[in-house]
Amino acid sequence: xxxxxxxxxxxxxxxxxxxxxxxxxxxxxxxxxxxxxxxxxxxxxxxxxxxxxxxxxxxxxxxxxxxxxxxxxxxxxxxxxxxxxxxxxxxxxxxxxxxxxxxxxxxxxxxxxxxxxxxxxxxxxxxxxxxxxxxxxxxxxxxxxxxxxxxxxxxxxxxxxxxxxxxxxxxxxxxxxxxxxxxxxxxxxxxxxxxxxxxxxxxxxxxxxxxxxxxxxxxxxxxxxxxxxxxxxxxxxxxxxxxxxxxxxxxxxxxxxxxxxxxxxxxxxxxxxxxxxxxxxxxxxxxxxxxxxxxxxxxxxxxxxxxxxxxxxxxxxxxxxxxxxxxxxxxxxxxxxxxxxxxxxxxxxxxxxxxxxxxxxxxxxxxxxxxxxxxxxxxxxxxxxxxxxxxxxxxxxxxxxxxxxxxxxxxxxxxxxxxxxxxxxxxxxxxxxxxxxxxxxxxxxx
Numbered sequence: 067x068x069x070x071x072x073x074x075x076x077x078x079x080x081x082x083x084x085x086x087x088x089x090x091x092x093x094x095x096x097x098x099x100x101x102x103x104x105x106x107x108x109x110x111x112x113x114x115x116x117x118x119x120x121x122x123x124x125x126x127x128x129x130x131x132x133x134x135x136x137x138x139x140x141x142x143x144x145x146x147x148x149x150x151x152x153x154x155x156x157x158x159x160x161x162x163x164x165x166x167x168x169x170x171x172x173x174x175x176x177x178x179x180x181x182x183x184x185x186x187x188x189x190x191x192x193x194x195x196x197x198x199x200x201x202x203x204x205x206x207x208x209x210x211x212x213x214x215x216x217x218x219x220x221x222x223x224x225x226x227x228x229x230x231x232x233x234x235x236x237x238x239x240x241x242x243x244x245x246x247x248x249x250x251x252x253x254x255x256x257x258x259x260x261x262x263x264x265x266x267x268x269x270x271x272x273x274x275x276x277x278x279x280x281x282x283x284x285x286x287x288x289x290x291x292x293x294x295x296x297x298x299x300x301x302x303x304x305x306x307x308x309x310x311x312x313x314x315x316x317x318x319x320x321x322x323x324x325x326x327x328x329x330x331x332x333x334x335x336x337x338x339x340x341x342x343x344x345x346x347x348x349x350x351x352x353x354x355x356x357x358x359x360x361x362x363x364x365x366x367x368x369x370x371x372x373x374x375x376x377x378x379x380x381x382x383x384x385x386x387x388x389x390x391x392x393x394x395x396x397x398x399x400x401x402x403x404x405x406x407x408x409x410x411x412x413x414x415x416x417x418x419x420x421x422x423x424x425x426x427x428x429x430x431x432x433x434x435x436x437x438x439x440x441x442x443x444x445x446x447x448x449x450x451x452x453x454x455x456x457x458x459x460x461x462x463x464x465x466x467x468x469x470x471x472x473x474x475x476x477x478x479x480x481x482x483x484x485x486x487x488x489x490x491x492x493x494x495x496x497x498x499x500x501x502x503x504x505x506x507x508x509x510x511x512x
Contacts, residue, residue, distance in 0.1 A: 071113035072196070073189065075138035075145050077180040079196040080113040082173070084210045085120045097212040097233055104235075145189070147181060161417030166453040170236060172229035173211040179228070250308050253319035255490035256498040263288040264325035267366070272358040273351060275337060280351060282358075283312050284366060285321035285331040296330040297372035297398075297509035298359065302352065302388075304379030304405070305338050316487050327502050329509060330368050332359060339380075345409055345422040352388045360396070372509050376401040379483065383409050386428035386442075393438035399508035400440055401501055404447040404455070404483055407462025411454050429462055432469045441472040443504045445497050447481035476500060
């Protein structure tokens, strides 16, 4: 079958792929059965280096959306080993993401050994060895990553593989997230009367870092009275892989919802860890934003003594730190949606070390002056796809309760990461409504 290519960019052997072999022979191992019978995917692929690549299903992206494949093709390299940036974070065995993937999809653990073989013997020798390895030793019939028995002679294949011969379908929850461009367009599923009538002041420069302006948008209620000072809700985004997150559908719609509720809302861009910023850098951006808004409160009609911080995802520990550090009197309440509760878990997720992770941990702040910490509302996504995020958030919640902090907790049992744009169901609407009620309870307009 000359139109099939079993080589890959990352070091997996596509000749053992459950999808390709099911497409060729019609015989499906448990992995292929999941994709066709449960996910409803078309089992069609010629290998990741061809143009006919497995596309996955409606909810789950397949190899056609693989970030490693996209990166290699964009850089024009034959394989990741040829890339000047290799080894990059995608090949760091110490990241929580890699550990999670190898645990749930153990066939991926063969990548490291395969790369070593390619380096020492060359790609052609490796491909020859792999072709022999993925054949039944008794009858020479091809077998696949998760085949339990030879489809021809019935031989038990479990002991032939250097990994456990099972996979965990929970890993595919991670694949439910749309790609960044699609995610950028999504709006909050909750709507409020008057949200289309709010006024917006866009692209206000609140700080300059490394020669680049950091920008801010302010949202105000319809027909705002000129002499009325409005409480302010500051929206802190997470590690978004987009350059102008404040203009995303999520934050533009949420800014409108908050303004239609009678508050001013601030959506802004800050630096992110994924682009090389340190923890202190991001904290500094948030501090600069708050200082700018307080200094210019009269100009924008903001009550500088009535501020709430609403943070999301990997932005949560930054927002919580800003709201608790030195117990600022102007912070009247905090909201955190589906976030990490500490910085160490974020660093572990990406396999990076940062001495600032413990120094700026919001968990430590809970016990320092618990009586001075503003009320907080925490919403967790019970079906969150991000590895370790629920453990991190639950540890924060547990510490808050141990220190008798005023905390309202809302669990979304069917909610995925970014449930306010991903899950249009009654529980999502309820949590957003409860959040707006929480803000109204703790922010008082002058």
